[in-house]
Amino acid sequence: MNRSTDSHPPGAAGTPYRGRFAPSPTGRLHAGSLMTALGSYLDARAHGGQWLLRIEDLDTPRMVPGAVDAILHTLEAYGFEWDGEVVYQSRRLDLYRDALDALLVRGDAYPCACTRAQIAAHARRGVDGYVYPGTCAQGLPAGASARAWRLRVGDGYTGFLDRLQGEYGQDLQRDVGDFVLLRADGVWAYQLAVVVDDAAQGVTDVVRGADLLVSTPRQLKLIERLGLDVPAYCHLPVLVNVQGEKLSKQTLAPELDPDGAAAELSLALSRLGFPPPPRLPLTELWRWAHEHWLLSGVPAGPVNIGAVP
Known part of the structure; x- marks a missing residue:
């Protein structure tokens, strides 16, 4: 349709x-x-x-x-x-580094020490892979070092009206979790x-x-x-x-x-x-x-x- x-x-x-x-x-x-x-x-x-x-x-x-x-x-x-x-x-x-720096200054991004295996062991499935459980959202665990950088999504629904598909949206905290901006291998994430x-x-x-x-x-x-x-x-x-x-x-x-x-x-x-x-x-x-x-x-x-x- x-x-x-x-x-x-x-x-x-x-x-x-x-x-x-x-x-x-x-x-x-x-x-x-x-x-x-x-x-x-x-x-x-x-x-x-x-x-x-x-x-x-x-x-x-x-x-x-x-x-x-x-x-x-x-x-x-x-x-x-x-x-x-x-x-x-x-x-x-x-350009990507400048954007990440701006997010860090405002507290909208943070470092993450989690490996994929650690996330998979404690997270549930969402709309696009595992939902990040927020392990590092309040700071890195003692002795851990940053592997990746994530956006702090916050609460609430994020939606829009697509010109062909109609209304679409997600509760990002529930459906995706804080997502990666800079990957552990040093590659900038697609989303950013x-x-x-x-x-x-x-x-x-x-x-x-x-x-x-x-x-x-x-x-x-x-x-x-x-x-x-x-x-x-x-x-x-x-x-x-x-x-x-x-x-x-x-x-x-x-x-x-x-x-x-x-x-x-x-x-x-x-x-x-x-x-x-x-x-x-x-x-x-x-x-x-x-x-x-x-x-x-x-x-x-x-x-x-x-x-x-």
């Missing part, structure tokens, strides 16, 4: 629309990431806005050699045109980096896959604590396999063929609810997509990969 609430003005608070696509180079693009790229791109252009490209390359242990070049080549081959230069998270570490980058780039509208819906309350809490502008959110349907698993690199999703742009884009449009006329050349397919895109026609999802022939 579609629950689109797309009645807001272009961009958050009526400012000019600025969207983005932010893939991680842990592999090449696949059909699921193409749906996200396509939906975010068409939505930005439908609002007369910009579409930025950011490479989220912080998690170096998971990065695949050559993946960045492959992602850029595939996007170009498929006809995507981004605005401005490509931004790389690995070149923006000072994405909030800082979206704000620094002036992103007004975040259009991404619904697998990240569960992360949004955490990001909203960070936005609140850092005093940043809140973007509009739209979580597009995820593509799942026959087992109901999200199509991803972990579920061995087949990579996109740079030479099969028209066929793959046609499939992606169909999965988003807009089946185009058959066998359109790439240029005409893009023209058709721009003319027919309307968020209210997109399903909330998930979308089964076998549902569209």
Whole structure:
């Protein structure tokens, strides 16, 4: 069922629309990431806005050699045109350090000495892994040293109105607990980096896959604590396999063929609810997509990969 609430003005608070696509180079693009790229791109252009490209390359242990070049080549081959230069998270570490320092000054963040095994032994399951039990919230245990840094979430409900999925929210203390900002291995956590980058780039509208819906309350809490502008959110349907698993690199999703742009884009449009006329050349397919895109026609999802022939 579609629950689109797309009645807001272009961009958050009526400012000019600025969207983005932010893939991680842990592999090449696949059909699921193409749906996200396509939906975010068409939505930005439908609002007369910009579409930025950011490479989220912080998690170096998971990065695949050559993946960045492959992602850029595939996007170009498929006809995507981004605005401005490509931004790389690995070149923006000072921004994340500044944000953590600001949170520490206000008492909103604290060091944590817990290992994953210790947390698993004492915590219960929440909406996205174990709920941190607050072991270090009042200070490190005697003799312990900091391994990671966490945000103090506090009490209360954190919710928002998604443009496609409707109302969504969490009681962060109950559902997630104080969450990591800087990991024990020295890698900046996704939640902090994405909030800082979206704000620094002036992103007004975040259009991404619904697998990240569960992360949004955490990001909203960070936005609140850092005093940043809140973007509009739209979580597009995820593509799942026959087992109901999200199509991803972990579920061995087949990579996109740079030479099969028209066929793959046609499939992606169909999965988003807009089946185009058959066998359109790439240029005409893009023209058709721009003319027919309307968020209210997109399903909330998930979308089964076998549902569209």
